[in-house]
Amino acid sequence: MKINPIRWALHWQIFFALLLALVLGCSILPSLEPTAAAKVEQICNFLGQLFMNALKMLIVPLIVASIISGVMHLGANKGVGRMSLKTFLYYSLSGAAAILVGLILVNVIGPGRVDSETATALLGQASTTAENEGLLSKVEGRNSSDLFDIFLRMFPSNIVDAAADNGKLLGVITFSILFGAFIGVLPPNLRKAQTDFWDSTQVVMLKLTNFIIRFVPIGVIGLVTPVLYHAPFGDLLGAIALFFLTVLLALVFHIVINLGLALRLLGKVNPYTHFRQMTPVLLTAFSTASSSATLPLTIETVEQRANVSKKTCAFTLPLGATVNMDGTALYECVVVLFIAQLYAATGQVALDLGQQLLVVLLALMTSIGVAGIPAASLVAIAVILPAVGLPVEAIGVVWITDRLLDMCRTTVNVFSDTVGAVVIAKSEGEQPYAPTVKS
Ligand code: ASP
Numbered sequence: 001m002k003i004n005p006i007r008w009a010l011h012w013q014i015f016f017a018l019l020l021a022l023v024l025g026c027s028i029l030p031s032l033e034p035t036a037a038a039k040v041e042q043i044c045n046f047l048g049q050l051f052m053n054a055l056k057m058l059i060v061p062l063i064v065a066s067i068i069s070g071v072m073h074l075g076a077n078k079g080v081g082r083m084s085l086k087t088f089l090y091y092s093l094s095g096a097a098a099i100l101v102g103l104i105l106v107n108v109i110g111p112g113r114v115d116s117e118t119a120t121a122l123l124g125q126a127s128t129t130a131e132n133e134g135l136l137s138k139v140e141g142r143n144s145s146d147l148f149d150i151f152l153r154m155f156p157s158n159i160v161d162a163a164a165d166n167g168k169l170l171g172v173i174t175f176s177i178l179f180g181a182f183i184g185v186l187p188p189n190l191r192k193a194q195t196d197f198w199d200s201t202q203v204v205m206l207k208l209t210n211f212i213i214r215f216v217p218i219g220v221i222g223l224v225t226p227v228l229y230h231a232p233f234g235d236l237l238g239a240i241a242l243f244f245l246t247v248l249l250a251l252v253f254h255i256v257i258n259l260g261l262a263l264r265l266l267g268k269v270n271p272y273t274h275f276r277q278m279t280p281v282l283l284t285a286f287s288t289a290s291s292s293a294t295l296p297l298t299i300e301t302v303e304q305r306a307n308v309s310k311k312t313c314a315f316t317l318p319l320g321a322t323v324n325m326d327g328t329a330l331y332e333c334v335v336v337l338f339i340a341q342l343y344a345a346t347g348q349v350a351l352d353l354g355q356q357l358l359v360v361l362l363a364l365m366t367s368i369g370v371a372g373i374p375a376a377s378l379v380a381i382a383v384i385l386p387a388v389g390l391p392v393e394a395i396g397v398v399w400i401t402d403r404l405l406d407m408c409r410t411t412v413n414v415f416s417d418t419v420g421a422v423v424i425a426k427s428e429g430e431q432p433y434a435p436t437v438k439s
Contacts, residue, residue, distance in 0.1 A: 010216065011279035017217035018224060018283065025228030037229075044225040051219025054212045055293040060163045062209060062296050063318040064176050065202040070314025071180025072195060080181050083315050086427055090262075090420045091324040095364050097258045098250075098326035098412070102333040103360060105250045111242035112341025119345035122239060126396035153369070169292065169322045169371070177315075202310075209296040216280070216297070220287040227407070232400045243338050244401050250330055251412045259326075259419045267422040269306075269432055277305040277433075278418050285414040289406040291321040291372030294414050302418050306432050308425040316424050320417030321372045327412030328377045329367035331405060333359055336384050339394045355388045362387055372413070374406055 008016075024044075029037045074080050112119070156162035156171030163172050183194045260271040267274075275282075281301045285294040295318060303313045336359050337351070344350035351359070366380035382392050398405075422432045 010213070011283060013217040014220055014280055014283040014287075017220040018287070021221050021224035022228060024221070025225040025231070029225070029229045041226050041229060044222045047218055047222030048226070049222070051215055051222060052288060052290075052293055054215070055219075055288070055296060058205065058209055058212060058296045059169070059292055060172060061201075062205045062299065063169065063172055064163075065198060065205045066299060066310070066314040067173060067176035067318055068180040068183070069195075069198040069202040070311040071177050072183040072198065073311050074180075074315070080177065080315075083312075083424065083428070086424050087316050087319060087420065090423055091320070091368075092364070094258065094262065094326050094416050094420065095324065095329045095367060096360075098254045098330040098416075099333045099360050099363050101253050101258065102247075102250045102330035102363075103337070103356065105246050105253070106334045106337045106341075109242065109246045109249075110341060111239055111246050112338045112345060114239045114342070114345050116346050118239060119342040122397055123342055123346065123394060126399075127393040128396070169318070173318055173322060202314075206300060209300055213297050213300065216284055216287075220283070223287050227403055231404060239342070240397075240401060243334070243398070244405065246338075247331055247334050247405050248408060250334060251327055251408055254326060254330060255412055255415055259416060262419055262423055267419065267426045267432060269422055269426075273433065274306065274418070274422065275415075277301070278415065281414055281418065282411050285411045286407045289374040289403065289410045291325070291410055291413045291417070293372075294410075295321045295372070298414055298417060302421050306418070306422055306425075307430075307434060308421050308432050309428075309430055312425045312428060312430065313421055316421045317417055320420050321414070323368045324417055324420060325367040325370055325372075325377075325409075325413045326416040327409030328370050328380070329363045330412070331409045332363040332367060332377055332380050332384060335381050335395075335398050336363070336388065336390070339385065339390055339397060340388070342394070342397065343390060349389075351388060359384060359388060372410075374410075375402060377406075377409070378402070 024040070029040060032040065071080055074083065114122075153162075153168055153170045154174045156168055156175075159171065159175050162168040162170075162175075180198075183191060183198075186194060255275075256271075263269045263271040263274055278301060281294060281298050284297050285291065288294055298321065299313050299317050302308050302317060303310060337356065340351045362384045363380075366383050367377070370376045370380050378395060381395055385392050385394060425432050
């Protein structure tokens with residue numbers, strides 16, 4: 001019997017790539033001589049970077065082409081307004097539900113309710129880590145006034161500059177939505193030239209995406225092996241381990257219960273079917289820890305496998321990858337409350353209910369501004385900590401687990417985007433997962 005991995009379904013290929021990364025990162029690399037291990041790691045880093053670059057290269061042209069071609073078919077005013085409202089509603093509610101789960105679990109489990117000695121040691125270590133890792137320079141100068149930045153970023157003064165900066169995709173999205181909407185007001189002869197151009201550009205971008213996506217398994221090995229090789233499994237003890245588990249449990253609860261209910265009640269879709277169909281997207285989000293880098297695959301998969309129309313995908317998914325961050329919002333809330341519990345354990349003041357609600361609100365708002373790239377939520381956490389009277393250096397407490405939890409929260413961020421696309425498609429009269437959906 002011949003085994004040909006190229007013919008396996010993509011999710012199996014990615015799954016085996018992850019297994020291979022696990023064996024390489026946790027067993028083979030640690031048993032090699034340091035110089036040989038460094039060589040293998042260098043090759044992995046190269047492959048991972050190459051793959052991330054290839055994915056990122058697709059993002060701007062894909063977003064622009066798919067949003068413009070999607071929105072221009074929505075009809076100039078009514079369609080865009082209605083869909084924006086629903087999308088906004090879904091994003092706010094799913095984010096709020098995620099944060100509430102985090103809030104409840106971190107209060108019930110209380111990973112930071114340790115004795116005062118442990119808390120002092122952890123917090124002391126945190127400041128050193130924050131300094132050593134240069135975390136403070138990354139997050140310094142951030143405060144709650146950064147929230148207004150989100151609105152400013154929606155209208156960048158220079159669209160080329162916004163397109164060139166990974167963190168400014170929101171501006172590119174606003175521009176593309178407006179551009180697509182205004183194609184609708186052109187006279188028929190000019191409109192045809194525009195619709196033909198953008199429709200065909202989108203097809204080219206999707207074909208190109210399809211091609212690059214074939215290399216996901218190689219990218220996964222390159223990206224995940226070094227992470228697992230350096231993963232601080234040995235340091236996952238006590239309070240940090242409990243914090244890690246609290247985040248994981250909350251993320252799983254949100255995916256299974258909250259998003260599962262949204263799929264079943266609003267999308268009229270079997271959550272298990274959706275989860276299974278989205279596996280390649282989820283595994284890629286997990287491996288890259290970046291919603292933006294996963295976006296090309298998300299668009300292609302939701303369109304092809306869930307039968308959501310091109311225009312709904314084009315409208316909801318790029319926006320979702322940039323502003324809908326359930327996992328991130330939940331994570332921000334748990335981190336801030338965990339740090340607050342540690343401070344309370346050292347005998348300093350604990351957060352009262354009002355302050356906890358402020359954390360919830362800030363987590364929801366700042367998660368909108370978090371870029372879909374690895375470790376981006378640290379900046380948002382640095383906005384929330386001083387707002388509730390906690391020092392920014394405490395962010396170092398969660399640094400050692402950040403990458404692993406980043407992979408997990410990004411998976412939830414992206415899954416929620418796909419659920420949003422299905423729910424909104426259903427509300428627009430489409431039949432997700434029915435074989436005969438027209439775009
Ligand atoms: N890495 C996350 C994402 O891309 C953002 C974050 O929480 O840091 O979705």
